[in-house]
Amino acid sequence: MSQILGHLKSITQPSHDRLETVSFAHEIMSQKITRPQYLQLLAKTEILYQAIEPVVNQFIKESKIDKISPFISNRLADVKKDLKLLNGKQPAYILQDSPVRIHALPALIGTLYVLEGARLGGKVIVRALQKNTELADIKDFHFYEQAGIDTRQRWLNFRNLAEEMITDSAAVEVAARAAQKTFDFFYKIHRKPLSFIEE
């Protein structure tokens, strides 16, 4: 089904905009994010990727569909490295159970749409973080840098995969619902300040 990503974009655009308002987009892009804000951003990102990535990766592995395997995601390891560079404290909570469920291929595509799309902003974000004076001592931004990943090419490959896998309107519906739920989950985690265990 052609234009599946165009459809997902049009229905989730308001969610992207809403998410930006709670995830320091303005502070990042104006190179004025503070250290505590950057810590919030990373710690919440860790919570999110801890809940999403294993579910996505397990579905991909169990599906045994070769074409999907390039979309296994390993960004959790990167965000952990970044938190170490900040001497990150332990968040006061972790999610015991992942709220993310993927039962079918169209739901995987909808979820991946959000994860793969989130990579696109990364290369822009990293340039802003590198110029942010309050973070001047931080030499690596692993999560946003995505070393070795050509995000543009990966996105084009994902678009081709999505068009091949989503073949009818019922599948479009399922993918759209999964994308929306994924954005909602990001918003839910980002909208509240995260507290940390004090040592």
Ligand code: HEM
């Ligand atoms: C500081 C926060 C963010 C900024 C500044 C940002 C910025 C951007 C930009 C500039 C693009 C267009 C990239 C391009 O076409 O080359 C984009 C696309 C996208 N972003 Fe973000 N983003 C942010 C956070 C996120 C997050 C946290 C998510 C997901 C949870 C996300 C999901 C997406 C998706 C799905 C697309 C693809 C839209 C499409 O073309 O279909 N973004 N973002």
